[in-house]
Amino acid sequence: xxxxxxxxxxxxxxxxxxxxxxxxxxxxxxxxxxxxxxxxxxxxxxxxxxxxxxxxxxxxxxxxxxxxxxxxxxxxxxxxxxxxxxxxxxxxxxxxxxxxxxxxxxxxxxxxxxxxxxxxxxxxxxxxxxxxxxxxxxxxxxxxxxxxxxxxxxxxxxxxxxxxxxxxxxxxxxxxxxxxxxxxxxxxxxxxxxxx
Numbered sequence: 001x002x003x004x005x006x007x008x009x010x011x012x013x014x015x016x017x018x019x020x021x022x023x024x025x026x027x028x029x030x031x032x033x034x035x036x037x038x039x040x041x042x043x044x045x046x047x048x049x050x051x052x053x054x055x056x057x058x059x060x061x062x063x064x065x066x067x068x069x070x071x072x073x074x075x076x077x078x079x080x081x082x083x084x085x086x087x088x089x090x091x092x093x094x095x096x097x098x099x100x101x102x103x104x105x106x107x108x109x110x111x112x113x114x115x116x117x118x119x120x121x122x123x124x125x126x127x128x129x130x131x132x133x134x135x136x137x138x139x140x141x142x143x144x145x146x147x148x149x150x151x152x153x154x155x156x157x158x159x160x161x162x163x164x165x166x167x168x169x170x171x172x173x174x175x176x177x178x179x180x181x182x183x184x185x186x187x188x189x190x191x192x193x194x195x196x
């Protein structure tokens with residue numbers, strides 16, 4: 001007895017090739033990709049988990065991601081996730097929060113969460129993609145601190161300082177009144193030096 005299994009073999013080879021490509025991408029990506037049950041439990045974690053968070057991918061499976069979210073960020077994470085639960089029509093949600101690395105330090109993550117639904121619209125699971133934005137957040141904090149120090153300095157100085165944009169329009173004036181005449185700064189903001 002013989003039967004033609006050509007189509008079946010082609011399908012098996014295509015599936016194996018597809019899985020190999022997926023594994024190659026998954027194992028070499030820098031972002032952390034995970035699949036979650038509707039309650040948040042991790043059912044798949046990419047190999048980049050170790051590089052990004054210090055945990056093995058295998059150890060992450062079955063865990064709940066909220067456990068390592070910084071307590072100060074947990075409420076906003078929970079509220080944001082509520083927006084992509086089954087009754088919501090949201091296609092995705094992006095959030096930034098601190099997550100405890102295996103070393104004990106916190107890293108800033110930017111995570112995009114997408115609900116995966118079946119043909120009827122029922123929620124199957126969530127897919128998340130996270131990347132480390134710690135350097136960016138630290139740079140933003142340093143810039144904010146620097147600007148605050150500059151503004152504090154200009155407020156206590158007897159001199160006056162101003163900032164202009166690329167069109168030479170005032171964007172900041174350090175004192176309550178323009179020393180050239182008695183014009184309030186709010187009347188000057190947005191105008192050029194020759195208009196003020």
